[in-house]
Amino acid sequence: MVVESLRSLMADNLNNRLYEFKELSYKFWKNLGLAYYAEEEMEYITNELLCVSDVEVKKYADACSELYIMYERAAQHVIDNNLWEELGIPENAIEIIRYTWARRKQTPQLYGRFDLAGVIDGTPAKLIEFNADTATVMPETAIIQFEQLKAANIKGSFQYSELVERIGKRFAEIKALHQNREPKILLSGLGHLEDHLNLDIITSAAQKAKFDTQQLDLEHVVFSAEDGIFARVGEDEYIQYDFWFKLIPWEFIAYEEPELMDLLSQIVTKDLAIILNPAYTMIFQSKAIMKILWDLYPNHHLLLKTTFSADDFRNQAHVQKVIFGREGENVKVFGTGANIREENEGDYEDFPSVFQTFVELPKDADEEIYQAGIYFTDKAVSLSYRRRDGLIVDSDSEFIGHYVL
Template identity: 35%
Template sequence: MVQGSRLDRLEDSRFKEVKRLKKKQLPHQLHWYLKQDYFSEELLGIHRFQIENFQRICTEAFLLFEKATQKILDEKRLNEFSIPPFFEECIYHSWNNRDKHPFLLGRFDVNGGLKNNDAKIIEFNADTCSTLPETVLWQDLQHQQLPLGNSQFNNLSHDIGEILLKLKHKISHDEPFILGSSFGYKEDILNVNTILDIGHENGFKSFYVNLEEVIFSHEEGILYEINGEYQIADIWFKMIPWDWMFTDEPQLAKDLSAIIRKDLCTVLNPAYAALWQNKKFLAYITRHFPNDYIAETFIEKPLLQEFVTKPHYGRLGENIEIKGKETTLSKGDYAHQDRVYQRFHPLEQDREEYYYQTGIFYTDKPSALNLRTQENLIITDDCEFMSHFII
């Protein structure tokens, strides 16, 4: 059924409702999400030119990330981005050997671009980005309910597989292993297993263990015990932030630095993702590479009527404050961190007062689009996930 009166001033056909999918129709990877009242039963239609614009600005942004990273490394300025001295050599090594330590995936969060507003990138989830099962699996299942001829922008599984295949060709033995780990939260495990499933489809043996079960050896690399024997991992995919290691488990960061510098294991996302995750990096880009697609970000409080303050390593929309005509603040665990300041670019809102944020997954190219929506000017972990189709 076509839904009208959703996004203000957009044609009725922008929203289509599909039938609620039942548990028996879903792969087991999505069962947990059904309990969260998380999935929307509507899909938003996005014009092809809008998707092409999202792709363009994210491609341009990623190129700037690469240029800015090279400049920071050339000028030896990693200390300005909360990178501990003992980890700097690891970042240099992984960056200078990106064929062995490639970037796997991240998600650009974009405000605007769905109406006539300019699209602005406000963040890059470069280290431990989530929404993988819902993007890879749920969007496809909902999309299958639309009439033939509809399409979506969703190549994420294929593009991740292509990067893993390139790594596979660099492994000298016939049975490469990819190990996945997290802190053990259910959602994190499901996100990690999405990557492991893609690895399995591309010829890897894959296995999941929580972080405390992983063994880190300066001589052998990264291992785990299975059936009384120790298996060496060729690739370790982690949902464990680099910045958490720097502050809470520096010995783990030191062990990984030694393993990476010896090329004993490929860790994804690579060490230089810690730099990209830091929002001070966005302020560096604003200063040295001014552009029209990343929201202006500053280290010092700007002379702006409306701006946003964010913790430099914050996640999940926590501890964000929007200052303008009214002040909006979210709670969280990052209040103790240094802040950055960003020009305020509002989310687009529908007549039912839901706000919309676009996520563009980036591998070595723009790979997929998803949407999150919430009755809140700050999108948090309590949002609703929405699929899309191309008009």
């Protein structure tokens, strides 16, 4: 009974769920190698943890498992009906996507992150988007909220967070499926510190599966259509890697580096290397897939109506999102009239858009909204939140850890 009344109290007001603890110092995070997140001007790490019940965690997890099956069916639909243009997938990506999709049992998706609305405000879970290709916020989820809960020392609480362990397990599965290949993986980003910190999490997970690991930014990686993927280690010396993890979006490669896309397509289709996440995750990553999902599962309880036309939302609050946008860039929120309630500019305006029913994210008494991020491997494995005052969760959001009670 006590638990039940506590739960209804929490659902009534999100502020009742927040547990405040003594703030961890910049020096503390610096010693963990995470100073980047603790910079004062970032205003990113808070001294609050959000309470979630085990029932709610299960709701998130069940939603993600169901959504993943739906995404797979939608991807099959895209491939069967050649809906590449609708998804914004260019010609040069099609062959590698078809090839990796046909072999997804041998090389499954390593991980992704579902962003969901609902649940903690008592409303049903709703899909906001699936970060299928290069999901980040991993150091925060794997380390920062863990350290915060340790510092908060809330009796009887635990955290729904097995990110490194579960991605490590995924690596172990992938290794076992490719026993003919040397368990040696090269991990690359485009050089931003935040991406490096996220790569460290993936590196750690790969090491758990006994992969030899090496990080090297994309610009120094050598690609050969005849021989595969290499890191240069010395004058005329190159180490070949059978596995490559890239925290570089597939659509970035396809659109910005078409020559590299062509090389990667050859490397993968000649079985010269395994690239993670697999190229087919580009289908999941395109927000246009949510239109396909709505076509296949109209009015599904986990989905928001998503179409290609603003006309479908006359007198309805809705959101316009570019199909390959990230971090809330190039998102517009419209009110019930055609009025713009909030708008983010960004670098992705050249992509076409989808239009989606606006859903109110769980909100606290200070009008701050909470978006849940649930990491997924073959099941949901980890949870964390981002909080923002306003309507769009973007790079100005705060990170909010959680505890389960």
